[in-house]
Amino acid sequence: MFAVFGVAILVLLGVLVGTAAGIVVVRVGRRVRAKRRASLAAGPRRALLAFVAENGEEGSEGLIAIPDDAWRAALPAALGLLGKLRGDAHAALVSVFLHRGAARAALGELHARSAVRRARAAQLLGDLELREAVPGLCELLTDRDHEVRVVAVRALGRIGEPRAAWRMIASLDLRDPVPSLLATHALVQMGRGAEVTLSAALDHPHARVRAVCLDALGLLGATGAVGRMARVLAEDDVLDVRVAAATNLGRLGARGALQPLIDVLDPPHPDLLRAAAARALGALGAPAAVPPLAAHLDDGEFQIAHEAAHSLRRLGPPGVAALRDRDNDHCREALALLHPDLVGAQ
């Protein structure tokens, strides 16, 4: 037994010393690398900043001529700028990347074995807003790695090519789909060109797809889709989808949304939907919504009365008058938010 303990003590001692030495080695190595990288990146970083300051009009040849090792050291800064810049400066920096062969390399990397390399390539292609990369990025929407799929969605959003909308929608119907909010944002970034596809997808059998398309249509301000969205609000089998329809009809602010929203304010419609409709009527901004909302100020369901009061506040003078006519806690809360200074003075 003593022998076993002796060996254990020796092994422990060895590992302890090794770990302590490892800490020192890692620390020294990091400092040396950081110093070398800082020295290599200093020149390119200055050139990059000057280039951006000139809005990309001068200095591109200098950036293209930077040696590869120095460019690699400055790459995080360059990529950071690429993600933040817009307009001419962005286009000029993209052109520098293209001349350095970054796009070609990234397109090749989309098929790399490593998920990290695929994701990095997708991120770069998105930052470059390279339309030629759309087919390759669409393939990544079904990648085996979840994070690669997420990066592909964001990259397609940045590129904003509406032709990718259908592939994006299809990727929502997988067993491990891309996140709804990311997909919605990307679809919105694709702009009005995606409206027809989104509107058609409101008949998709998958509830999640319908909900995403409703959100995207609402954010795009697709007033042409009001009729289809109203039909989803009235007829869909899934409550969450109907709630999304109510919210986005309110967001659209179109006259045609008024009656469908009023129609779902009362039982037997579910409380969640009724509350969403009450909120949406406030967002819609139509004075005609005042009487139906005022009728729900004493609703037995807290959320419905609460949303009705706050929607009336948002509807301006006619809504405020309705709040003043009724004396309950929800009305007092909503009215107080209009004049917090007055409440304080009291």
Place this chain on the structure above:
Amino acid sequence: MREVVLGVLRGADYAVFGYFVALNSSYLIMIVLASVEFAKHLRRAPFAGADDMFRSPLTLPVTVIVPAYNEGAGIVPAVQAMTALRYPRFEIVVVDDGSTDDTFEKLRAHFDLVEVPRVVPAEVPYQSHVLSVHVPRGDQGALTVVRKTNGGKADALNVGINLARHPLVCMVDADSVLDPDALLSVAKPFGDDPLRVAACGGVVRIANGCKVVAGRVVDVRMPGSWLVRIQVVEYLRAFLMSRTGWSRLGGVVVISGAFGVFRRDLLVQIGGMAHDTIGEDAELVVRLHHYLRDRGDDYRVIFVAEPVSWSEAPSNWKVLGYQRRRWHRGIAEILTKHRHMVFNPRYGRIGLVALPYYLIFELLAPFVELAALVLLPLGLWADAIDIGFAWRFALVAYGYGLLVSLVALFIEEVSFHRYPRWSDMLRGVVAAVFENFGYRQLLALWQVWGAFSAWHGRPAVWGTMDRTGFDTHEPTEVETVGIKGG
């Protein structure tokens, strides 16, 4: 007869030794799992999409709930710093839990608060009485301060949950200092995997000794006191590494009350924080698992290692004693309350791995540690073991513990490198050695005391945290911090 007694003593000593080896091996496994997770996190940081999330109009808004009881000394800078967090849309709800100091007066004076009528729903139960609700003059929605009668932290959080208007709820201690991107990081999993992520915890690190400027930790340093330095190493090993490891295994059962984000709808469904336990943060997570497993949901409770919430650790033995008794009492209460989940295959990894681990290696560890302190000398006195065995036993048991701490420091060095000074790292290594002489043993004593308090139903005592404050650098000019969110 004597031979039997000696045999039992010898057997007990070997069993204790085996327990120590198993305990430290489990820590080591968690650290290895954590290192895999850190490597993944760091390699993927460039394309994690934090900036996209910040810019997206669809990022889920968050309500930050700050329960405050007698926090007058630091409440204003704390709330100021929270208002400056980098997040597209959030509100802060400060719940003044019947403070007897000037907590509310300071808030009212600084943020120019005015009282507003507000209907407080009772979606989750609370036992106290809401006295008034206040918002800054002319700035609705970004900050809400609620005054209520004293009802404890859990009760204050429940009032905050009721008043929360956003789908995600972040619970933060009033004395915490958050990194600027902390909220973005801890809420990001909800955007990446919205259907499954139910809760996400963030790491809490020790702020003692760090330089804090305008509510931000700008210079990370080891604290001046050895007592706190030991806790720094302990936090690294037991919280950062262990919880990250559990996150990788899908077995997170503790999200610190000092920094965690939850889906509000789920909090409402499970009835919010429990009033009958002192470890309400961990109990909430266990109850969440219980509820979601019973419902058969596919869900995730996860832990992110960076960025962080910085918190002040006890700098004297008395306060540390209160804290550790409270923590262990919490573990005992939770495992007692949810005992039917332990070893129950219905609760998957939580029932079969995580909770049994907490029972065997968290709840029982101080009992075994104290037993070793008694059995080893007893075995020596009774000649059941000889002195050669005894010192080798102690050396291997404590040496293995030291190794685990050093590996944790090594992983910290490789991954986050938060302590850039050589002297700080050296102090960390020495603290890992010092931990074994007195600190662990005293801790075990307090923990056993805490567990017995739970089982005997003694009244829970929070104790008073003597705040020494952070090393702050006050700006020469008054900085105005705009309020975002809403």
